[in-house]
Amino acid sequence: MAQKKSKGVIAEKKNEIMGGLKKLGTQIYDQLDNGVFPRITMPSRSTDNIHYDPDLRQYVLGERSVTRSARNIRHVKPFTQLAWAAMFSNELTFHRKTSTLRDVYYSAQAYNMTFKDQQESNNIITDLETATGRSREDFNIFPEERSAVFGDLTIEYTVPGYEGKTLNLSSHPDGVLIGPALTSSEFANTTANKVIAIEKGGLFTRFIEESVHKKHNAVLVLTAGQAPRQTRYFIRRLSDELNLPVYIFTDGDPWGMHIAMVIISGSVNAAHLRELNTPDAVWSGVWASDIVNYKLPTDPLDEVDIKRLHELQRDPRYQGDPLWQREIKTFLKIRRKAEQEAFSRYGLTYIVDEYLPAKLEDRGKKKKYSAS
Amino acid sequence: MAQATFEEISASDFFYRNRDIAGFTNPSRAIFAAIRELVENSLDAAESQKIPPDIYVRLSFEGEASTDTQIYKLRVEDNGSGIQPRFIPSAFGQVLYGSKYKLKQMRGTFGLGGKMAVLYGQIMTHRPASVTSSTGSAKIYSFKLMIDIQRNRPIILDRKVLINKEQWRGTIVEFAIEGDYLRARSKILEYFKQTAMVNPYANLTFVDPKGRLYKFNRATTNMPDPPKETEPHPYGVDVELLQRLIQLTPHRNMQEFLKFHFHRVGDITAQKFLVFSDLSVASCSKHGKLSYQEINWTGGPHCSRCGQELAFSSSKNPKKLSHQEIVKLMQHLKKFKEFLPPDANCLSPLGQELLKAGIVKELNPEYLVVIQRKPSTYAGHPFIIEIGIAYGGEIPKKGNFVIYRFANRIPLLYDEASDVSYKVINAMNWRRYKVTSDMPIAIVVHICSTKVPYKTVGKEFIADRPEVRKEVANALREVSRQLQRFLSKREHVDREKRRLSVFAKYLPRIAEFSTVLAGKKKQPDIQKLIKSVQKYGTEEK
Numbered sequence: 001m002a003q004k005k006s007k008g009v010i011a012e013k014k015n016e017i018m019g020g021l022k023k024l025g026t027q028i029y030d031q032l033d034n035g036v037f038p039r040i041t042m043p044s045r046s047t048d049n050i051h052y053d054p055d056l057r058q059y060v061l062g063e064r065s066v067t068r069s070a071r072n073i074r075h076v077k078p079f080t081q082l083a084w085a086a087m088f089s090n091e092l093t094f095h096r097k098t099s100t101l102r103d104v105y106y107s108a109q110a111y112n113m114t115f116k117d118q119q120e121s122n123n124i125i126t127d128l129e130t131a132t133g134r135s136r137e138d139f140n141i142f143p144e145e146r147s148a149v150f151g152d153l154t155i156e157y158t159v160p161g162y163e164g165k166t167l168n169l170s171s172h173p174d175g176v177l178i179g180p181a182l183t184s185s186e187f188a189n190t191t192a193n194k195v196i197a198i199e200k201g202g203l204f205t206r207f208i209e210e211s212v213h214k215k216h217n218a219v220l221v222l223t224a225g226q227a228p229r230q231t232r233y234f235i236r237r238l239s240d241e242l243n244l245p246v247y248i249f250t251d252g253d254p255w256g257m258h259i260a261m262v263i264i265s266g267s268v269n270a271a272h273l274r275e276l277n278t279p280d281a282v283w284s285g286v287w288a289s290d291i292v293n294y295k296l297p298t299d300p301l302d303e304v305d306i307k308r309l310h311e312l313q314r315d316p317r318y319q320g321d322p323l324w325q326r327e328i329k330t331f332l333k334i335r336r337k338a339e340q341e342a343f344s345r346y347g348l349t350y351i352v353d354e355y356l357p358a359k360l361e362d363r364g365k366k367k368k369y370s371a372s
Numbered sequence: 373m374a375q376a377t378f379e380e381i382s383a384s385d386f387f388y389r390n391r392d393i394a395g396f397t398n399p400s401r402a403i404f405a406a407i408r409e410l411v412e413n414s415l416d417a418a419e420s421q422k423i424p425p426d427i428y429v430r431l432s433f434e435g436e437a438s439t440d441t442q443i444y445k446l447r448v449e450d451n452g453s454g455i456q457p458r459f460i461p462s463a464f465g466q467v468l469y470g471s472k473y474k475l476k477q478m479r480g481t482f483g484l485g486g487k488m489a490v491l492y493g494q495i496m497t498h499r500p501a502s503v504t505s506s507t508g509s510a511k512i513y514s515f516k517l518m519i520d521i522q523r524n525r526p527i528i529l530d531r532k533v534l535i536n537k538e539q540w541r542g543t544i545v546e547f548a549i550e551g552d553y554l555r556a557r558s559k560i561l562e563y564f565k566q567t568a569m570v571n572p573y574a575n576l577t578f579v580d581p582k583g584r585l586y587k588f589n590r591a592t593t594n595m596p597d598p599p600k601e602t603e604p605h606p607y608g609v610d611v612e613l614l615q616r617l618i619q620l621t622p623h624r625n626m627q628e629f630l631k632f633h634f635h636r637v638g639d640i641t642a643q644k645f646l647v648f649s650d651l652s653v654a655s656c657s658k659h660g661k662l663s664y665q666e667i668n669w670t671g672g673p674h675c676s677r678c679g680q681e682l683a684f685s686s687s688k689n690p691k692k693l694s695h696q697e698i699v700k701l702m703q704h705l706k707k708f709k710e711f712l713p714p715d716a717n718c719l720s721p722l723g724q725e726l727l728k729a730g731i732v733k734e735l736n737p738e739y740l741v742v743i744q745r746k747p748s749t750y751a752g753h754p755f756i757i758e759i760g761i762a763y764g765g766e767i768p769k770k771g772n773f774v775i776y777r778f779a780n781r782i783p784l785l786y787d788e789a790s791d792v793s794y795k796v797i798n799a800m801n802w803r804r805y806k807v808t809s810d811m812p813i814a815i816v817v818h819i820c821s822t823k824v825p826y827k828t829v830g831k832e833f834i835a836d837r838p839e840v841r842k843e844v845a846n847a848l849r850e851v852s853r854q855l856q857r858f859l860s861k862r863e864h865v866d867r868e869k870r871r872l873s874v875f876a877k878y879l880p881r882i883a884e885f886s887t888v889l890a891g892k893k894k895q896p897d898i899q900k901l902i903k904s905v906q907k908y909g910t911e912e913k
Binding site: 021022024025026028029030032033035036037038070073076077079080083084086087090113 | 871874875878879881882883885886887888889890891892896897898900901
């Protein structure tokens with residue numbers, strides 16, 4: 001099998017990020033130096049400025065922009081906080097240190113910059129993301145890690161102390177945590193030809209035990225519920241840099257369906273960011289129609305589930321591929337839902353031996369068809 | 373068959389049996405009332421001479437009386453007018469004897485105060501009171517007295533005459549009293565504080581039984597003009613008063629009687645009234661007897677039809693009025709609309725400057741406005757409302773306003789919720805004045821009148837008279853408007869200050885962070901920007 005290689009992406013990106021931050025700082029500095037109140041203009045994140053872009057297949061911010069000016073009494077404090085956050089991010093990136101949102105909140109106090117609460121500090125970080133068009137993970141600000149990856153993919157670290165070291169992601173049977181060190185690594189080589197993203201830890205472990213990665217030449221990604229942004233970014237990189245098709249397996253309910261959708265088309269909250277979604281990824285199950293076809297044990301949909309289905313029915317992200325509307329209608333018709341584990345009624349390996357190959361073939365065919 | 377017996381009781385006896393109505397309700401109230409009555413007598417005695425009062429009060433522990441009460445010795449010294457020796461025994465040993473039966477603004481109203489205290493002390497301890505006084509003459513007189521309760525007569529136990537080398541003037545009263553100081557303490561201290569507030573020209577000193585010294589120093593030696601004595605106003609009289617006046621008048625006709633014994637009644641008004649009340653007949657040579665409406669009074673009474681001058685029948689001798697006629701006279705006095713309103717020179721309000729000085733001295737507020745209303749009347753009694761509203765300083769924030777009520781320079785400490793001021797203050801729409809109850813605000817209401825409209829004998833709160841209510845409400849609105857102006861101006865200044873401080877705080881930080889971020893060495897100069905905000909700030913006003 002051909003070995004795919006992708007190198008230098010991370011290093012290049014880091015330069016871009018630091019350049020962007022420096023540009024922001026210089027802009028503020030020059031304005032002050034010229035004796036004018038500094039101002040920053042960025043796209044507005046208000047809901048009426050968020051649109052779905054069918055070409056990009058994700059939410060984007062519209063034309064409207066807002067200006068934060070230090071001239072304005074209500075803006076001067078958040079402006080200062082933004083300037084601080086930019087400087088702090090610059091330091092993190094430069095020293096290749098990582099931080100979390102919580103950490104940012106406390107670090108501010110070391111600079112005598114107080115945030116009223118966590119929410120205020122989170123908002124400022126989102127402002128910084130919007131102003132620079134970069135996600136906070138690019139500035140080394142990470143949330144708690146909980147997702148994992150497993151498969152024949154060799155990565156090369158860029159974090160301090162590990163530069164140049166490599167790791168094969170099949171070397172640890174529990175999978176490898178998708179943390180800052182992993183997401184900032186370059187991809188060295190892989191024999192895999194596809195990515196399978198799995199919602200639940202139990203199934204992820206089952207897949208490893210049953211050697212799905214070998215049988216199907218796959219990199220397995222555990223999203224652990226709604227995929228964190230860095231995991232979505234990681235999947236995007238697997239898709240872009242290594243050209244691997246991505247298949248997503250979730251529970252057969254509106255929530256599982258939406259986990260797949262966020263990986264594919266992104267979220268409203270990240271409308272100001274790019275490259276967190278993987279438009280070519282496909283949802284492989286569990287579909288509502290699978291519940292019928294495989295006669296899976298089910299639970300009834302409750303009121304919240306039904307309400308969510310109606311919301312999703314109107315959601316622009318669900319208007320593209322006819323699959324989505326078809327499955328939503330089926331859910332509403334059968335009023336049942338099933339978890340991934342429901343396949344265990346046919347034995348522990350049924351899902352790996354029978355269901356998975358069938359679905360992969362099905363979605364693969366469909367994809368080829370629609371692409372041509 | 374049982375026979376009912378009737379016996380006359382003396383005034384002393386009456387108050388002995390009904391001491392509640394004079395404020396001697398219980399041991400803690402009694403000790404408060406005794407101090408209060410004597411202090412007020414002393415203030416009056418000094419003020420009547422326009423001497424800034426110096427009053428020294430000492431309460432010393434003498435022994436236990438019961439489980440809750442103790443015997444104390446109360447000593448009150450003043451630098452007032454002093455009492456002539458022949459009046460001393462009666463002034464302190466005879467209830468309802470006093471100088472307070474003429475009409476002018478005085479602190480007490482019944483002539484009870486000091487005697488009641490002495491009487492109460494005697495009842496509880498069976499000890500004599502000692503009174504020492506001098507009018508500044510060469511001699512000081514010192515008496516030991518008791519009251520013969522049944523006969524309402526002073527009993528002189530001892531009398532001394534001392535040589536007044538230092539020309540001392542004043543009165544010292546000392547007697548034993550049973551009471552509960554611990555419980556009365558807070559009221560007594562509050563009483564001194566408020567008395568100091570409304571008598572800013574007085575020095576008050578109080579030494580309590582534990583030897584603690586409380587000193588309230590005067591803030592000024594200016595004193596308000598003393599009130600002038602005045603006759604009763606016709607609207608304010610009753611049958612009893614008429615009868616007394618008739619008894620003592622030397623005048624033998626009604627016109628003279630009215631003119632000399634009533635306030636603001638002259639010849640014309642008396643004549644008018646007599647025709648109005650049919651006590652005198654006016655007749656015209658052409659038209660005969662004229663009714664009140666047929667007389668043109670402008671420029672001397674003449675007939676409204678022919679303009680001829682009128683003849684009046686000589687009116688009755690007041691001494692010859694029958695009881696029914698006296699009752700009728702009183703009713704006519706109340707009905708007649710043309711009496712001039714009472715003159716306020718019988719009143720002695722504190723005045724804005726003195727009231728201000730008193731409030732500043734005791735509350736040290738951040739802002740204070742005081743106004744005095746024009747004189748007004750209720751039922752023939754003139755009164756003046758003075759009001760002050762104070763903000764901040766030592767005024768506590770306690771969730772509602774602190775109200776200080778005064779009547780004829782006496783603090784009113786009990787029954788606040790029944791007072792007309794309390795009602796007016798609570799009925800006010802404070803939101804209109806941007807005032808909220810959590811602000812540190814004190815409201816001072818002073819009413820002075822020849823007859824303060826107390827609701828009860830205890831003299832603790834002002835009755836809800838429509839005339840009084842209206843004056844208090846108008847005064848309150850006036851000071852509140854000024855307070856509102858102050859508050860909004862202060863808010864504006866505060867907002868400006870806050871605004872400037874925000875820029876002064878954050879702009880340097882922005883400079884600092886952007887310098888690091890841009891990789892520069894020298895920070896940009898932001899002084900110009902900060903200055904521009906300041907300039908902008910002053911323009912905005």
